[in-house]
Every structure is written in C-alpha cells, then in structure tokens.
Amino acid sequence: MSVLTIRDLQAGVKTDTGYKEILKQVNLTIKSGEIHAIMGPNGSGKSTLAYTLAGHPKYEVQAGTATIDDQDILSMTPDERSLAGLFLAMQYPVEIPGVSVSNFLRTAVTQHQGEAPKLREWVGTLNASMKRLKMDPKFAQRSLNDGFSGGEKKRAEILQLEMLKPKFVILDETDSGLDVDALRIVSEGVNRAHEENNCGILLITHYTRILKYIKPDFVHVFADGHIIKTGGPELADQLEDTGYDQYLPEGESESALA
Amino acid sequence: MSNLNMQTGSVVPKYDPQNPYAYPAFMPSSADSSRRSFHVDDFPVPTVKSEEWKYAPLEKMGSFFMPYDASGETAINIAYSDGSTLDDHVHLHRVTRQELEDDPDSSFIPVDRVSVLGWNAAPQLYKIIITGTLPSALVVTVTSASLSLDSLHLFFTIEKRSQANIIIQHHGQGRLSESIDIRVKDYSTASFAFIQQGDKESQYLCSQRLTVGENARLNHSVITLSGDIARIRMDADFSGANGYLNMLGVYFADHGEYFEHRPYIVHNYPSCTSRVIYKGALNGIDTKSAWVGNALILPQAVGTDSYELNRNLLLTSEAKAESEPQLEIECGDIVGAGHASSIGHFDQEQLYYMESRGIPENIAKKLIIRGFFKELFDEIGILDLGDQLLHIIDTRLEHEE
Ligand SMILES: Nc1ncnc2c1ncn2[C@@H]1O[C@H](COP(=O)(O)OP(=O)(O)OP(=O)(O)O)[C@@H](O)[C@H]1O
Numbered sequence: 001m002s003v004l005t006i007r008d009l010q011a012g013v014k015t016d017t018g019y020k021e022i023l024k025q026v027n028l029t030i031k032s033g034e035i036h037a038i039m040g041p042n043g044s045g046k047s048t049l050a051y052t053l054a055g056h057p058k059y060e061v062q063a064g065t066a067t068i069d070d071q072d073i074l075s076m077t078p079d080e081r082s083l084a085g086l087f088l089a090m091q092y093p094v095e096i097p098g099v100s101v102s103n104f105l106r107t108a109v110t111q112h113q114g115e116a117p118k119l120r121e122w123v124g125t126l127n128a129s130m131k132r133l134k135m136d137p138k139f140a141q142r143s144l145n146d147g148f149s150g151g152e153k154k155r156a157e158i159l160q161l162e163m164l165k166p167k168f169v170i171l172d173e174t175d176s177g178l179d180v181d182a183l184r185i186v187s188e189g190v191n192r193a194h195e196e197n198n199c200g201i202l203l204i205t206h207y208t209r210i211l212k213y214i215k216p217d218f219v220h221v222f223a224d225g226h227i228i229k230t231g232g233p234e235l236a237d238q239l240e241d242t243g244y245d246q247y248l249p250e251g252e253s254e255s256a257l258a
Numbered sequence: 259m260s261n262l263n264m265q266t267g268s269v270v271p272k273y274d275p276q277n278p279y280a281y282p283a284f285m286p287s288s289a290d291s292s293r294r295s296f297h298v299d300d301f302p303v304p305t306v307k308s309e310e311w312k313y314a315p316l317e318k319m320g321s322f323f324m325p326y327d328a329s330g331e332t333a334i335n336i337a338y339s340d341g342s343t344l345d346d347h348v349h350l351h352r353v354t355r356q357e358l359e360d361d362p363d364s365s366f367i368p369v370d371r372v373s374v375l376g377w378n379a380a381p382q383l384y385k386i387i388i389t390g391t392l393p394s395a396l397v398v399t400v401t402s403a404s405l406s407l408d409s410l411h412l413f414f415t416i417e418k419r420s421q422a423n424i425i426i427q428h429h430g431q432g433r434l435s436e437s438i439d440i441r442v443k444d445y446s447t448a449s450f451a452f453i454q455q456g457d458k459e460s461q462y463l464c465s466q467r468l469t470v471g472e473n474a475r476l477n478h479s480v481i482t483l484s485g486d487i488a489r490i491r492m493d494a495d496f497s498g499a500n501g502y503l504n505m506l507g508v509y510f511a512d513h514g515e516y517f518e519h520r521p522y523i524v525h526n527y528p529s530c531t532s533r534v535i536y537k538g539a540l541n542g543i544d545t546k547s548a549w550v551g552n553a554l555i556l557p558q559a560v561g562t563d564s565y566e567l568n569r570n571l572l573l574t575s576e577a578k579a580e581s582e583p584q585l586e587i588e589c590g591d592i593v594g595a596g597h598a599s600s601i602g603h604f605d606q607e608q609l610y611y612m613e614s615r616g617i618p619e620n621i622a623k624k625l626i627i628r629g630f631f632k633e634l635f636d637e638i639g640i641l642d643l644g645d646q647l648l649h650i651i652d653t654r655l656e657h658e659e
C-alpha cells in the first residue's frame with residue numbers, strides 16, 4: 001500500500017519571456033488502488049500538474065511537496081521518478097525515429113528490474129500485451145510513435161504502462177481522439193493494470209464517456225491552477241450538464257470554452 | 259513580363275538575377291565553371307579563399323597539394339564476403355594511366371589539384387569489371403601501412419544487366435589520395451558502400467566520378483567513422499534516361515576529426531531520379547564536419563526528380579558542422595527538386611520522454627544517436643551491412659561516457 005501525497009504545490013512554466021505561474025496550492029492524496037478523475041477547463045493547469053509531478057524540465061516548482069510514501073519525488077530526476085513508481089501517459093507522446101518500440105521498452109524495463117529481461121520471455125510478454133491492446137505485432141519493430149496515428153500513440157502509452165507496472169499512473173487526456181473501440185480497448189488496458197498492480201490512478205479528462213469504463217472513486221474540479229471542488233462520480237455527470245461556468249471568475253468562461 | 263526587352267516584334271529573353279527561374283537556361287551554371295583536367299597547372303594550390311576548400315584544415319593537408327612520389331605501400335584485397343573464391347563475374351586488371359585515358363568506359367578526369375596529383379603519382383591503378391549477378395557481396399579492403407603519402411585509382415565497370423553489391427573499406431594508418439570511377443551500365447543495379455575507419459592520424463582524400471546508365475540504379479553509401487581527415491568529393495551524372503541514383507551518407511566524428519562530403523549531381527538526361535541523404539553526429543572537442551551538396555538540373559533533364567538532405571546532430575557545444583545544400587534548376591519541366599538541412603543538439607522533448615520511462619539521460623542519448631543512424635543503415639540495401647555498422651556504432655557508444 002503506497003500513497004502519493006501532493007501538498008501546497010505551487011509551480012509554473014519557464015517560457016521565453018520568463019516564468020509564468022500556473023499551479024496555485026494544489027493538494028491531493030492518492031492511495032494505491034484509488035481512481036481519481038480530474039476535470040477542468042482548457043488551460044487551467046491540468047497538464048502542468050502532470051508534467052510537474054513527472055519532472056518535465058520546462059516546469060519549475062516554487063513551493064510545496066510531492067511524495068510517494070516517504071520519498072520526495074520533486075528532488076528526483078525524471079528517470080528516478082519513474083523508478084520510484086510514477087508513470088505519466090502523455091497528452092502528446094513524442095516521436096523518436098530509429099528507436100524501435102521493442103528496444104525502447106526493453107531498455108526501460110531493464111532499468112526498472114535492474115537486469116535485462118530474458119529475450120524470449122520478453123518477446124512473449126510484449127506480444128501478449130500488444131495482442132490485448134489489439135496492436136499489430138509489427139508495431140514492436142516500428143520506431144517509437146514515429147508516424148503513429150493519434151489513437152495508436154495512446155495505445156502505445158498504455159502498452160508502456162502495462163510493461164512498466166507503476167505504482168501511480170497519471171493519464172493526461174488518454175481518451176481524447178479515440179474512437180469508440182479504441183476507447184474501450186485502452187480503458188480495459190488501464191483497468192487490467194489497476195487490477196493486477198493495484199496502482200493508484202489520476203485520470204485527467206474532458207469527457208464523462210471514459211468514466212463509464214474506468215470508474216472513479218473521486219472526481220475533482222480543477223480550475224485556475226488548483227482543485228476547487230471534490231466529490232464522487234456523480235460530480236462528473238453534474239459537470240457535463242452545467243459546465244465549468246459556476247467555478248470560473250467573471251468573464252473567463254469564453255476562453256475556457258475555446 | 260516587364261523584365262523582357264521588347265524589340266521590334268521579337269522577344270529577347272534576358273537573364274534577370276531577381277527572377278532567375280523565368281528563363282532557367284540563362285542562369286549561371288556551375289557546369290560552366292567546373293574544371294576538369296589532367297594538367298596540374300590547371301588547378302592552383304587551394305587556399306582558404308577557394309570555394310571548394312574553404313572548410314578544410316588546409317594547414318594539415320599541405321603535402322597533398324604538391325607533387326610527390328607515392329609510397330605504393332597501400333595493400334588491396336578483394337574477396338567475396340562469404341569467403342568463396344572469386345569467379346567469372348569479377349575481372350580484375352591492373353592497368354596503366356594511358357589505358358584508362360583511352361578506355362571509352364572511363365569518364366574520370368581529375369576535378370581538383372589533389373586528384374590530378376594523385377592520378378599522376380598513382381602506382382596502383384585497377385579496373386574491375388563486373389558481369390552478371392554477383393553471388394555475394396564483393397569486399398575490397400584497402401589497408402594503409404604508413405603515413406607516407408600514397409595514391410590509388412579504382413575503376414569499376416558494372417556491365418549491362420548486372421547486379422552487384424560492393425563494399426569498399428579503408429583501414430589502417432595512412433595518407434591516401436584516392437580516385438574512384440564507377441560506371442553502372444544500362445539496366446544494371448549496383449550498391450556500393452564505402453566505409454572509412456582509418457586510424458587516428460589517417461588522412462583520406464577521395465574524388466569519385468559516378469555514371470549511371472539508362473534504366474540503371476546506383477545505391478551509393480558513404481560511412482565515415484574515423485580518421486584525422488576524410489574528405490570525399492563525388493561527381494555524379496547519367497548516361498541515359500530513367501536512371502536512379504540513391505546516395506546515403508553517415509558520419510560520426512570525434513575529438514579533433516574533420517570529415518567533409520561533397521555530393522555533386524548533374525541531371526543531364528530526362529526522367530532521372532536522385533536522392534541524397536546524409537546524416538552526421540559530432541562528438542568531442544575541436545570536431546568539425548562540412549557537407550556541401552549540389553544538384554544541377556540541366557535544360558534537357560525534363561522530368562527530373564531530385565532531393566537532398568543533410569542533418570547534423572551536435573553532441574557537444576565544442577563540435578561544429580557546416581551544411582550547404584545547393585540546387586541549380588535550369589529546366590522548367592521537372593517532377594520535383596528539393597533540399598533541406600539542419601544542425602542541432604538533442605531534442606529535449608525526446609530526451610525527457612525517454613527519461614520519464616526510467617531511462618537515464620546518458621542511455622537515452624545513446625539510444626537517440628543509435629536511432630539517428632539506424633534509420634539510414636536500414637536503407638543501405640546490402641545484406642547484413644547495416645547490422646554490422648550498427649554494431650560498430652553500439653560498440654563506440656558503449657565506450658563513451
Ligand atoms: N511550455 C509552455 N509554455 C508557455 N505556456 C505554457 C506552457 N505550458 C503550459 N503553458 C500555459 O499554462 C497554462 C496551463 O496549461 P496546461 O497545459 O497545464 O493546461 P490544461 O489544463 O492541461 O489544458 P488542456 O485542457 O487544454 O489540455 C496555459 O495557459 C498554457 O498556455
């Protein structure tokens with residue numbers, strides 16, 4: 001049983017024109033096995049929260065803490081955070097030409113396990129996982145994300161999630177751009193990881209349709225850089241009906257809907 | 259068109275530097291000025307002001323610019339890659355300069371001072387004739403033994419309707435001026451891979467003449483992996499329509515090394531295609547590379563399709579790459595012509611993505627470098643060679659920190 005604890009997190013992005021504050025006092029606790037959904041308007045800072053936790057070099061922490069059990073993850077390099085059990089399925093996965101999915105993942109798994117998995121077992125595990133995600137076996141030899149369609153990239157993120165078995169998973173709009181079948185396949189992948197490893201999940205989304213497959217224990221409304229309301233699954237349905245207007249300062253609803 | 263002179267009813271087109279494509283045939287052409295000659299006096303000693311030599315470390319190369327006696331110490335070995343003995347498909351002749359000058363198949367004429375001096379000095383000149391389909395790749399190993407200057411000329415003729423894979427690898431410690439003449443006759447396919455793996459002090463200056471016949475295909479790869487200096491100039495053209503020239507290049511330079519590649523292609527027949535892709539990575543301090551590519555599309559080369567690309571990955575801030583893709587289009591009716599070039603450091607988003615999966619930065623960098631080259635190695639088209647080269651890169655990356 002592990003706990004991801006975020007306390008009074010204040011962070012922002014380094015831009016060409018200087019530092020820009022985005023996260024204002026984020027507080028959140030996720031225990032193993034819990035599923036938390038975060039919903040909020042465009043530009044409110046959801047991806048910033050995800051990247052800040054996962055150590056993207058563009059984001060800078062001003063104050064606050066984030067820990068997995070007693071480990072301070074904010075002082076770790078991104079690879080150390082991964083080894084500490086954090087996994088971020090990115091909103092826009094990066095293309096890496098010339099590095100095959102198989103080689104990339106085997107290198108990553110080697111770091112996690114401390115030794116290279118035996119080649120035959122490795123190929124078997126990878127193939128089985130790809131089959132469950134309805135990915136063509138040829139993808140293993142293709143360059144990572146290179147020329148993948150939007151949906152294929154999201155599947156490849158879930159494939160990595162299945163192979164790396166993290167303690168905590170952040171899904172940043174993994175459901176965006178997926179057709180109905182892909183949404184189901186990807187959700188099943190997440191649920192499998194959840195069942196098998198009892199991981200805690202932070203699911204960032206704009207749509208309630210994914211919540212029909214992945215059942216959240218908590219739903220948080222995120223606006224203007226922090227969580228402004230927390231409830232159960234019913235909060236998601238409520239948001240779908242009423243939108244975010246009531247949570248936004250006067251005059252900001254236009255840009256939020258853009 | 260306002261820039262035309264209207265004179266009593268007849269239109270006299272005039273070259274306008276502001277609008278060179280209006281009348282492509284009036285553009286100044288590199289073909290008009292490029293000199294080819296067997297006389298050393300036709301080529302002055304290169305200086306930093308010489309367009310062709312402006313990037314090269316001339317101070318280290320002086321001995322190549324004055325007449326010399328070649329040592330003749332360079333050893334050449336020719337064998338099939340699978341170990342089988344040479345058969346009827348390969349005819350090897352040691353020839354004289356005069357025989358080559360009289361040979362109608364040879365189109366080699368020196369293009370610069372280094373190549374004419376090399377030609378004059380060459381103690382070893384070979385003609386290698388390939389007929390039919392080679393049973394396995396032909397491997398030509400050129401081994402230098404000492405730093406005294408040597409020179410060598412190799413002339414390959416791929417006869418009509420033949421198929422050949424040929425690997426030419428350079429090893430050892432030496433200073434070598436080499437000229438290479440390749441004629442791929444009509445309806446033939448040849449893949450040539452040149453691999454430079456000289457020792458630390460090796461200097462290698464090479465001038466190539468490539469001729470691609472009607473409906474013929476030449477896959478040409480240059481892989482420059484080590485040596486103090488490696489400079490390879492390639493002059494390619496066609497001897498018939500529908501030729502295909504595919505040129506790939508990879509260079510991986512380290513501390514103090516200088517690598518230069520100059521693929522020049524002249525499209526002189528209709529409906530020919532050329533593809534040039536060169537990628538280099540530069541590591542260490544005082545490391546430098548230069549790439550100058552040119553495609554000249556002559557007025558008669560209707561239906562030409564041409565593309566050139568050079569990408570450079572700088573692994574340190576002390577390494578320097580020069581990249582000059584050029585294009586001269588003198589024909590208005592072509593399929594396409596394009597060029598692109600880039601010089602840059604690691605992509606931070608790529609590094610971060612890999613690190614976020616638990617891969618430490620140094621390993622992520624190695625994977626990216628490996629991937630950068632692997633993309634090209636996969637295209638070489640000579641069985642196993644891509645894998646062998648990747649293995650060389652892997653070994654080198656393992657020893658780097
Ligand atoms: N790298 C960056 N450079 C400049 N501004 C940035 C950068 N990253 C984020 N921002 C800004 O920070 C704010 C929050 O962005 P973020 O991506 O976290 O929003 P989000 O809640 O994930 O939005 P969406 O729902 O559209 O994905 C936005 O105003 C955005 O423009």
Ligand SMILES: [Mg+2]
Binds near residue numbers: 047172
């Ligand atoms: Mg976002």
